[in-house]
Amino acid sequence: MVRSNEEVAMGRRLLVVVFACVAFAAGAAAGLGIHGCRTPPAPLPATTPLDGGRQEPAGEAATVSRPVLVVSAKPSSVPQGGLLSVIVEGAPEGAPVTVELFGRAVAAFSSGETARVFVPVAVTQAPGVFEVDAHCGECVVVPAFVEVTRREFPSSHIAVTQETAELTRNQARIAADQAKVRSARATTSPRPYGEGSFSLPLEAEVTTPFGHTRYVNGVESGRHWGIDFGAAAGRPVKAANAGKVVLAETLLLSGNTVIVDHGLNVFTTYMHLADISVKPGDVIEKGTTVGHVGSTGFSTGPHLHWSATCGGESFDPSALLELDW
Ligand SMILES: [Zn+2]
Structure with missing residues (x-):
């Protein structure tokens, strides 16, 4: 594949944005805040209200907790044909967790509040930076990001x-x-x-x-x-x-x-x-x-x-x- 200098420069800018996003997500995870790369960073509590901003009468229970899922994936840079190890922390015990990557969802294996799954990277997977997402019903998710690199196969x-x-x-x-x-x-x-x-x-x-x-x-x-x-x-x-x-x-x-x-x-x-x-x-x-x-x-x-x-x-x-x- 031939890439123009402009494309390469644009790719670099994209990487900078993505890694800034990763850094923020990691920071958010460390503080148990809620990510997002698509919304401006704001300090948030470890749990979020589900009431959609509705006013609650004083003296009544005002919020319902939503579990926060924190996704990590290793290695952060993986070649085509490699294997990713994805760990999701924070799911309620017994709740099924799925991991979404490369446009596919796979069921993770849960043990207590930790769920794990391995995801192979196809030899034909296009290189780039990809979000590793997770789901468990009403959970709020701090995703991970991985980079797939090109590998020559003679x-x-x-x-x-x-x-x-x-x-x-x-x-x-x-x-x-x-x-x-x-x-x-x-x-x-x-x-x-x-x-x-x-x-x-x-x-x-x-x-x-x-x-x-x-x-x-x-x-x-x-x-x-x-x-x-x-x-x-x-x-x-x-x-x-x-x-x-x-x-x-x-x-x-x-x-x-x-x-x-x-x-x-x-x-x-x-x-x-x-x-x-x-x-x-x-x-x-x-x-x-x-x-x-x-x-x-x-x-x-x-x-x-x-x-x-x-x-x-x-x-x-x-x-x-x-x-x-
Ligand atoms: Zn052989």
Whole structure:
């Protein structure tokens, strides 16, 4: 995309306005005031009247409290293909909270007065600054703002044998496998498994990063929705964090495959394993060996394909390593 100097300057001015707005919202949140970026700042109490300015007779209860939701999102600057962690504080216990971002609303997982949800950023999401809003009935909201930055996704080329290429022709089996995977990820724990951070499943060289446009035998075959680590066959592959095994079986293209639910709709997947060391329903600790590096399924040699999804959407699993879990 070519941008004129004027457009760039206008973009900068917009950013200044937005960040002034963020600074104000943060200040308002700190004082438990009510935001707004669209209304002039004014000191407000922690609760607001619902009476619309109506005069109340002296001596009667004059106001009804409205809960104040304070939204925070991390990281404040996220690349295309990344993952956002959104936390909403202040909802009444038991009240359903939804988070709205990129024009979509997603239900958050509540625990006491805190609600959490993870939102993947599509690789095709236009860069810019976006408001993270939240709703819970009559709540008043202090939104957060996040910046989505452009990321380059180069092309990568692989060559496979005719026999391997033939695998992709079995559309009926591929559709059945995809249905199994969707079903495995259809439910998640409303509480996170484990308390610590995520780690790499294997320390090895990255041979194909996330998001590359893949060419197989010279023909474009879509995005690479995970990270490939090249490693000797037989090396243990470890669960990136605690979780529950929701799929552990041989699929046509991904070979021996393990999917782990970490809770809050975050799943990690381990593909092309030589063997599988866990079974569906196992609740495992971080670092548990789920299998060993292999080359099963649609594969050119021993490697681990590690992927991550949230709400059925793939994101760069390396984003998990930075996450406050
Ligand atoms: Zn791969």
